[in-house]
Amino acid sequence: MSEKSPKLGGQSGLRRLWNGPNFRWNFFLLILLAGECAVFGAANEKFLSLTRVFTAANDFLPICMISIFVTFVMITGGIDIQVSSIVGLTSIVIGVAWQDFGLNIWAAVALAVVVAALCGALSGFFIAYCGVQAMVVTLGGSFLYTGLALLVSTLSSTEAYKGISGFPDSFKALTKIKLFDFIPLQIVIFLAMVVVAHLLLHCTKYGRKIYLVGVNPSAAEYSGVNSRLVIMSTYILSAVSAAIAGIIMTSYLGTAKSDLGGSLTMNIITACVLGGTLSTGGKGSVLGTAMAALAIGLLRFGMPLCFKIQAQYLDIPVGVLLVVVVVGRAVASNPNVIAWFGRLRGRGKESRIGA
Amino acid sequence: MSAVKKFFKAREFTSFLFLVGLFLIVGVINPGFLTLDNISACFNSSVVYTLIAVGMAFAIFIGEIDVSVGSTMGLSAAVAGTMIQNGSNWLLAFLVAILIGVVVGLVNGWGVAVMKIPSLIFTLGTNGILRGLMYLQVGVEQVNSLPKEFKDVSSMTLIGSFTIYYCCAVALTVGIHFLLTRTKRGRWFIAVGDNAGGAELVGIPATRTKVMAYLICGVLSAAAGIIFASRIGIVTSLSGNGYEMKAVAACVLGGISLSGGVGSVIGAGIGAVIMASISYLLVFMGFSSNYDNAITGVILITIVVVDALMQRRAAVNNRHARLAARTSAAPGGKEGLEQ
Structure with a gap:
């Protein structure tokens, strides 16, 4: 072996990384995030203070947390539009179980997670074992669980619109504790979720099965994957992540309400798609979704701070971002455009050779 | 198969039976419900859903979906409402509202059919943009001082106790149904939804048909917006939020398959009535609206x-x-x- 081979190997490794399934898109998202930071930071230096970002993060952390696990669902070729209603259901179950049934607060939290997992399992069962379209079942689920949350709230002695408050300090501490007196605990939880999801999806057999089911369910079935169980499990995971987001929101706001998280659905799907997840299944990555969710979150935080845009108008930039990105992606993957770029590159090479 | 047999085997007939069954069950529990007034109220209150669901049905027929209908409806209601409130000509306001629907439909159709972007994603994006534009139009205030004559149109009746709006919506639905099933171009929608590649091979312009479906969907949502403004009389910046999901639900209840190519607009209309009646029926069954x-x-x-x-x-x-x-x-x- 000559001395050149390691260098060559390194080059091809870099190239392999560059041509990897998600790398280019994740790279673009990283640039997008950096660009956002630069623009908002230039417009208002308050944006660059980390403590301020951490405080504002409470508003968009639920989107980040849930969208990571909705990515799992979308990779199997499904979609989950019921997660936002599970957030509200979790919140009100915690409140009612603690205040009106006298449960220990942590027992109430555990109960809420179990309820959420059951909700996810129910929808997942219908999708995986009865073969109903995911969109329809989770649409029905979103009605059902919103309705259930409302019914649970009527069990309480507190009026539904007021919300249940006065939680013990140990529960509120969940979003008050700061690691090293600096990083709020909920950020740590989010990062932990990203790591767990990344390892689960990209480094385990289970993760490979999720991709295989998304690419070709019959091939997965023939190669001995219990594809139905895999599909159902992704809905349970997304429901549990919604429950965690619901717990964090309840703890942060200090009130349990049945309509928490009502407007999250569209943002969550946007984050998944922007993160490079293919809605037809088989493609997507945890890091991509996490970065896309952060990009949306920073946009929602930076726009009002730097350009005095009212919070209600934020749907416009998020919508524009989504449309521009998907149209840009469609244009870039058009064979004519690729050929044009190829010619451009070819001409560049020729001229260099000529010089 | 004879025409009668075909009629009874149709998917929308099952939905119709379900609706009748629903009414009868409520009638058994509370005999006071089974009057013409109550039943026609169920139908009349479904007019906005009917129009949106028929529009959505077109998007679903071609195998796609349109989740921007709620905001299209809201925006057209807000724009038309503001114009009428400021004393402009009604016809002009209607035209502007319909124009909004045309533009939204063309943009959605371009994105989905020409750029080949997954419809859920593209219409989600336009949904966000439209909702934001609606905040710009309405702001924190509401459109709430619509002239009385405009609101009164919604309570005028045409046949029995059915309102003008509902009769128009039914006539429109039946008309569209015949166009879809009896004309060549009408059948294109189902053909494209059933098998887009096959449809193209037999010479159907699939792209143009898809754009057309979105155009119809946008126009019908905009029309629903005008009726919404007239019926409810108040347009806030949140009006129409969630209607897209109710329209999908209405289509599914009406026997339309979300994978495209199956179902009829009559089914969508029946599904819309079921969706609209549920809260009304619950009152008669003695449940609170929480259910x-x-x-x-x-x-x-x-x-x-x-x-x-x-x-x-x-x-x-x-x-x-x-x-x-x-x-x-x-x-x-x-x-x-x-x-």
């Missing part, structure tokens, strides 16, 4: 799960029947199986 969402969800899930199981069973039975026919047609069975 509204839960029951809608249970009905929706039950219907789609039962439908999926029945279809699977029918597919298995068909396969058995085909196999039996083949083996009995060929004595010895060997040649038959080889076919």
Whole structure:
């Protein structure tokens, strides 16, 4: 072996990384995030203070947390539009179980997670074992669980619109504790979720099965994957992540309400798609979704701070971002455009050779 | 198959039976419900849903979806409402509202059919943009001082106790149904939804048909917006939020398959009535309106799960029947199986 081979190997490794399934898109998202930071930071230096970002993060952390696990669902070729209603259901179950049934607060939290997992399992069962379209079942689920949350709230002695408050300090501490007196605990939880999801999806057999089911369910079935169980499990995971987001929101706001998280659905799907997840299944990555969710979150935080845009108008930039990105992606993957770029590159090479 | 038999086997007929059954059950529990006034109120209150669901049906027929209908409706209601409130000509306001629908439909159609972007994602994006534009139009205030004459139109009746709006919506739905089933171009929508590649091979302009479907969807949503403004009389910046999901639910209840190519607009209309009646029926059954969402969800899930199981069973039975026919047609069975 000559001395050149390691260098060559390194080059091809870099190239392999560059041509990897998600790398280019994740790279673009990283640039997008950096660009956002630069623009908002230039417009208002308050944006660059980390403590301020951490405080504002409470508003968009639920989107980040849930969208990571909705990515799992979308990779199997499904979609989950019921997660936002599970957030509200979790919140009100915690409140009612603690205040009106006298449960220990942590027992109430555990109960809420179990309820959420059951909700996810129910929808997942219908999708995986009865073969109903995911969109329809989770649409029905979103009605059902919103309705259930409302019914649970009527069990309480507190009026539904007021919300249940006065939680013990140990529960509120969940979003008050700061690691090293600096990083709020909920950020740590989010990062932990990203790591767990990344390892689960990209480094385990289970993760490979999720991709295989998304690419070709019959091939997965023939190669001995219990594809139905895999599909159902992704809905349970997304429901549990919604429950965690619901717990964090309840703890942060200090009130349990049945309509928490009502407007999250569209943002969550946007984050998944922007993160490079293919809605037809088989493609997507945890890091991509996490970065896309952060990009949306920073946009929602930076726009009002730097350009005095009212919070209600934020749907416009998020919508524009989504449309521009998907149209840009469609244009870039058009064979004519690729050929044009190829010619451009070819001409560049020729001229260099000529010089 | 004879026409009558076909009628009874149609998917929308099942939905119709379900609706009648629903009314009868409520009638048994509370006999006071079964009056013409109450039943027509159920139908009249479904007019906005009917228009949106018929529009959505077009998007679903071609195998796509349009989740921007709610904001299209809201925006057209806000714009038309503001214009009428400021004393402009009604016709002009209607035209502007419909124009909004045309533009939204063309943009959605361009993104989905020409750029080939997954419809859920593209219309999600336009949904966000439209909702934001609506905040710009309405702001924190509401459009709430619409002239009385405009609001009164919604309570005028045409046939019996059915309002003008509902009669128009029914006429429109039936008209569209005949166009879809009796004309060549109408059948293109179903053909494209059933098998886009095959449709293109037999010479159907699939892209143009898809754009057309989104155009119709946008226009019908905008029309629903005008009626919404007239019926409710108040347009806030949140009006129309969530209507897209209710329209999808109405279509599914009406027997339209989300994978495209199956169903009829009549079904969408019946589904819309079911969706609109649920909260009304609950009142008569003595439940609080808190049960509204839960029951809608249970009905929706039950219907789609039962439908999926029945279809699977029918597919298995068909396969058995085909196999039996083949083996009995060929004595010895060997040649038959080889076919």
